[in-house]
């Protein structure tokens with residue numbers, strides 16, 4: 001029997017790093033938050049203010065993303081959530097066909113709503129939106145490393161132009177001249193466009209305070225869509241009235257072996273891998289060899305086995321853009337991505353079987369593949385390592401496992417070395 005309790009927010013996340021990112025924000029705000037890996041097949045008891053269902057739908061065909069998202073949404077609806085939240089990437093990662101637009105459209109229809117907002121701003125990580133244009137640090141999205149993303153290259157910073165062709169809704173911008181005047185002005189502006197067809201409002205935001213005003217202005221909306229910055233605002237609005245619980249707990253953990261598995265090819269992760277290799281041993285997954293049928297997984301596991309201990313080992317497919325493009329040219333985009341994900345997830349699973357119990361995984365798609373292969377079905381939120389990246393705790397084959405699922409673009413250069421200090 002599932003206990004609904006007082007479920008404030010039911011969240012569907014389109015990838016696993018994003019799921020732990022948004023769960024971390026809700027948890028840090030004082031809301032009791034759990035992450036489920038997909039919709040549970042059993043009838044477990046869940047006592048939470050926020051449930052985040054982690055999916056791997058960012059790069060699937062749109063129809064599949066819609067179907068899986070609706071299954072999750074219906075499950076959350078069955079728990080009587082007050083608000084629903086579709087979490088996608090703060091760099092608005094999508095393919096030409098979706099999946100932000102199709103999933104948002106389908107969720108609106110399922111909930112019987114005609115309006116929502118799209119708000120990927122995440123100021124704590126330098127993602128801001130101005131006049132509908134997404135900035136990453138000081139540059140527009142299309143001038144950032146996201147230009148070269150292996151699966152979702154982002155070549156236009158204007159979110160109205162990106163979302164328009166993906167969605168059946170009318171896309172409208174709520175610009176900063178309105179947002180900076182605060183919640184009442186935003187709500188007044190919204191009143192002028194409500195009731196006029198189905199709409200998605202792309203909202204500008206430059207700072208966390210803007211996100212609180214935005215959440216306040218749209219507090220009667222049923223569906224919110226965005227990155228995790230919006231959760232910062234929404235949590236603060238929902239907490240008024242005293243729903244606050246204890247902040248996330250830090251677990252008493254046994255010491256186990258440590259490893260880093262990296263499949264992200266972002267600028268940040270390339271730097272983090274380089275920094276770790278200066279002082280740690282690493283095994284590079286050779287994609288050509290893998291494609292040629294070589295037992296790269298076996299070699300990696302054998303290499304790691306004699307080195308496992310408290311000093312973390314690094315297994316990585318992470319490569320610079322020209323190398324990734326060459327692999328994609330030879331093998332195909334989806335095929336090379338899936339092949340590397342399959343190899344890294346097999347390696348991770350076998351390392352866990354050999355006693356690794358503290359594992360950092362870099363990359364959203366990579367994390368999805370790894371976590372699924374570990375048979376993990378629920379994550380509790382632990383300490384924050386960097387903005388958007390918490391330690392999370394789970395059971396894999398009955399044994400405790402601590403994971404950090406690092407979004408490609410997050411974390412400082414020394415993340416792979418410093419993260420362990422934040423575990424306990």
Ligand SMILES: Nc1ncnc2c1ncn2[C@@H]1O[C@H](COP(=O)(O)OP(=O)(O)O)[C@@H](O)[C@H]1O
Nearest residue numbers: 150264317319327337340341363364365366408
């Ligand atoms: N050397 C490589 N060549 C081609 N593709 C790669 C290579 N290394 C990793 N990949 C693939 O690139 C994709 C990276 O995506 P992801 O894990 O989501 O990282 P990020 O979080 O940076 O977006 C994955 O599908 C991964 O398998």
Ligand SMILES: O=C(O)[C@@H](O)C(=O)COP(=O)(O)O
Nearest residue numbers: 017018021089090364407408
């Ligand atoms: O919102 C974000 O930036 C992250 O939570 C996220 O979703 C990142 O995705 P990946 O870079 O693919 O890990």
